Amino acid sequence: MSRPLRLFLCALLSMLATAAMAQIEIRPLPEHAPPKPVPLGARELDAQDAEAWLDGLMPYALKKNDLAAAVVVIVKDGQVLLAKGYGHADVAAGKPVDPATTLFRMGSISKLFTWTAVMQLVEQGKLDLDADVNTYLDFRIPPRDGKPVTLRELMTHTAGFEETIRNLFASDARHFLGNAAWVKEWVPERVYAPDKLPAYSNYGAALAGYIVQRVSGQPFDDYVEQHILAPLGMQYASFRQPLPKALASHMALGYARAGAPPRSFELVNAAAAGALSASGEAMARFMLAQLQGGSYGGAQILAPATVRQMQDYSRAAVPGLRAMALGWYHMDRNGQVIIGHAGDTQWFHSELALYPQQGVGVFVAIDGRDDGGLRGQLLDGFTDRYFPAPPEVPQPALASARKDGALLAGRYASSRASVSNFMAMAGLFSQVRIEQDRNGDLVTPDFRNLAGAPRHWREVAPFLWRDVDGRERLGAKLEHGQVRWLSIDAVSPVLVFLPVSGWHSAAWNLPLLGLIVLVFALVALLWPVAALVRRACGKPFALAGRSRLWYRLSRVAAIAQLLFYAGWLWVLLRLQADIASLGSGFDAALRLIQLAGLLAVAGIAAAAMNAWHAWHAPGGWWRKLNSVALLLACLATLWFIGSLHLLGLHLDY
Structure with a gap:
C-alpha cells in the first residue's frame, strides 16, 4: 500500500473516531395530544x-x-x-x-x-x-x-x-x-x-x-x-x-x-x-x-x-x-x-x-x-x-343466577333516610321488594319511581345483574355469604339499599297499620250510629255506671287514635306537595299531632277498662268482640309509636 493511501486511511479513521465520540443530539418530535377515540357510528359533535x-x-x-x-x-x-x-x-x-x-x-x-x-x-x-x-x-x-x-x-x-x-x-x-x-x-x-x-x-x-x-x-x-x-x-x-x-x-x-x-x-x-x-x-x-x-x-x-x-x-x-x-x-x-x-x-x-x-x-x-x-x-x-356503545352480544344468564338471586330476595330500604325521628315513617312506605321470576331473573320496582313498571334484571357476572330492557346494572355487596347492601348504577355513588329486618318489614307492618286504622274508624263511626238506632227503636242504653263511663272514654280514645294517624298522613302528603312548608312554622301542627298521640296512649287505659267490664258484666258477644279488637288496636299503636318514633320531645327531622 502506497504511503499516500495509508495517510488517507489514517485520516479517515481519525475522523470516524472523532464523530463517534461527539455528543449525539436528540431532537424529539413535537408533542401532540393523543387522538380522542371516536366510536364507530358516532355522529360528529358540531x-x-x-x-x-x-x-x-x-x-x-x-x-x-x-x-x-x-x-x-x-x-x-x-x-x-x-x-x-x-x-x-x-x-x-x-x-x-x-x-x-x-x-x-x-x-x-x-x-x-x-x-x-x-x-x-x-x-x-x-x-x-x-x-x-x-x-x-x-x-x-x-x-x-x-x-x-x-x-x-x-x-x-x-x-x-x-x-x-x-x-x-x-x-x-x-x-x-x-x-x-x-x-x-x-x-x-x-x-x-x-x-x-x-x-x-x-x-x-x-x-x-x-x-x-x-x-x-x-x-x-x-x-x-x-x-x-x-x-x-x-x-x-x-x-x-x-x-x-x-x-x-x-x-x-x-x-x-x-x-x-x-x-x-x-x-x-x-x-x-x-x-x-x-x-x-x-x-x-x-x-x-x-x-x-x-x-x-x-x-x-x-x-x-x-x-x-x-x-x-x-x-x-x-x-x-x-x-x-x-x-x-x-x-x-x-x-x-x-x-x-x-x-x-x-x-x-x-x-x-x-x-x-x-x-x-x-x-x-x-x-x-x-x-x-x-x-x-x-x-x-x-x-x-x-359516543355510542360498541355492539354487544347478548349475554346469557349465569348458571348461578337462581342461587345468587335467591340471596337478594326480600325487602330493602334506602340508606338516605331518617332513622331517629318521626320521618322514619316515610321509610316504611318506600321499601322496595326484590323477587325472582321463574327464569331466575330478579324483578324489582323502578327504584326511582315506585309507582312505575316493574324492572327485570339478568345476572351477567357474579352478583351483578343487567336490566333486561336496558343497560343499567344492579349489584350487591356480600359479606360472609349475606347481602350487606345493593344498589343500581343510577344512584350507586351516593346511596345503597339495605336489607330490612323482619320486625320492620312493610310486608306485615303496612297491613297491620291498615287494620288498626280500620278498627278505630269503625269504632268511631258506629258509636253515633248505634245511638241513632237505639233512639229510633226507642231502646235505652244498656250500660250504666262505670261500664258506661269506660265505654264512652274508649270511643274518645278511638277518635284520638284516628286523629293521630290522620295527622301523620297529612304530614307525608304535605311533604310531597311542598317541602318548604315543613319548617319552624310547621311546628305547631306537629305538636297538635303529638298531643293527639298522647291522648291516644292515655286512652289505652280506657280501652282496657272497657274490655274488662265487657267480659265481666252481662252482655252479648258483639260487645266482647269489639272491646278486645279496640284494645288490641290500641296496643299495636304502641309498636308504631316506638318503631317509627312518632312521639318525642324534639321536632328535629
Whole structure:
C-alpha cells in the first residue's frame, strides 16, 4: 500500500473516531395530544347537528311534561359549542329564556362549588381532607364508633349522617336561617359506620360550606363569589338569597306547571348544598375550567393536580357499579368516563355532565315541578348520538343466577333516610321488594319511581345483574355469604339499599297499620250510629255506671287514635306537595299531632277498662268482640309509636 493511501486511511479513521465520540443530539418530535377515540357510528359533535337534535327533543318534551322553560349548554375543546334556551322565563309576559342571562336554580349542583372551595383551601394548607372536622368548627360533631367525621367523608357522602329535612327550605324570609345557623340548629345522628357506605347528605355539604366560612374568615357567599365566580367571569351567578337587584330581574320564575301561577323565589337554608342560581353560559365557564385543569380565561381556580385528584378518585360502594369521585359522581355510559352532578329544588331540576376524555361538557336546567325524566333522556340521547356503545352480544344468564338471586330476595330500604325521628315513617312506605321470576331473573320496582313498571334484571357476572330492557346494572355487596347492601348504577355513588329486618318489614307492618286504622274508624263511626238506632227503636242504653263511663272514654280514645294517624298522613302528603312548608312554622301542627298521640296512649287505659267490664258484666258477644279488637288496636299503636318514633320531645327531622 502506497504511503499516500495509508495517510488517507489514517485520516479517515481519525475522523470516524472523532464523530463517534461527539455528543449525539436528540431532537424529539413535537408533542401532540393523543387522538380522542371516536366510536364507530358516532355522529360528529358540531353546533349544527347538536342544535338540530335538541330542537327536535326539547320543545316536544316541554310541552309533553307541561314545563315552563329549559336551557341547554354544550362545551367542547375549550369553548362553548352551543347554548340555547327553550320556553319562557316568565310565561305571562312571554319572556324567552336567554342562555347568557336567564338564571335557573342549580339545586345540588351547588355542591360542586362547595367542594371546589374546599379544595382551594386544601391547596393552601388550611384544610386537611382526613382531619377531624371538629378542628375547624365552633360546635361539635359526635364520633361514631370512636371515629370522627372528615372532609373526605363529607365529599363522598360516607360520614354516616341520617337524612335531614326540617328547615332545608324556608317558607318565607321570616323563617330564613342561612347556612351557618342551619348546620348548628340540629346535628343529625350518624346512623351508619363512617367510611363504609354512602348515604347522600345535604347536611354534610352544608357543614363543609360552614367550614369554608370558618377557615377563610369570609361569609360563604362572599368566598365563592370572590374565589370562583368572579375569576371565571360568572357574572350571572350567585349564592346570595334573595338575589341582588342586578340579578333578580333575570331569574326565571319557578312554575309547578307551565300553565300554573309562578312561585316565589326559593330560599334554601342549606345554602352550600343547594342555593346557587346561575345562567347556562355561566355554568359553561365552570365546566370549561373543570375540563381544562382548573383554568379558564386566564384564571386558575384549582391546580391541575387538584383537578386530577378530584376526578380520578374512585370509591365504589358496590363492585361493578358506578363509583364516587371526590365530590363528583360517575355517570359512565357507553364505555365513556362521565362525571357530574344533578340538582333539584322544588321548581327547578338540573344536570351537569363532563366527558373528560373527550373535552366535552353538557349542562341542562329545567323549570317545572317534575322534569318527567327529561334530564335522563337528554343525557342518554346525547351519549348515544355522539359516543355510542360498541355492539354487544347478548349475554346469557349465569348458571348461578337462581342461587345468587335467591340471596337478594326480600325487602330493602334506602340508606338516605331518617332513622331517629318521626320521618322514619316515610321509610316504611318506600321499601322496595326484590323477587325472582321463574327464569331466575330478579324483578324489582323502578327504584326511582315506585309507582312505575316493574324492572327485570339478568345476572351477567357474579352478583351483578343487567336490566333486561336496558343497560343499567344492579349489584350487591356480600359479606360472609349475606347481602350487606345493593344498589343500581343510577344512584350507586351516593346511596345503597339495605336489607330490612323482619320486625320492620312493610310486608306485615303496612297491613297491620291498615287494620288498626280500620278498627278505630269503625269504632268511631258506629258509636253515633248505634245511638241513632237505639233512639229510633226507642231502646235505652244498656250500660250504666262505670261500664258506661269506660265505654264512652274508649270511643274518645278511638277518635284520638284516628286523629293521630290522620295527622301523620297529612304530614307525608304535605311533604310531597311542598317541602318548604315543613319548617319552624310547621311546628305547631306537629305538636297538635303529638298531643293527639298522647291522648291516644292515655286512652289505652280506657280501652282496657272497657274490655274488662265487657267480659265481666252481662252482655252479648258483639260487645266482647269489639272491646278486645279496640284494645288490641290500641296496643299495636304502641309498636308504631316506638318503631317509627312518632312521639318525642324534639321536632328535629
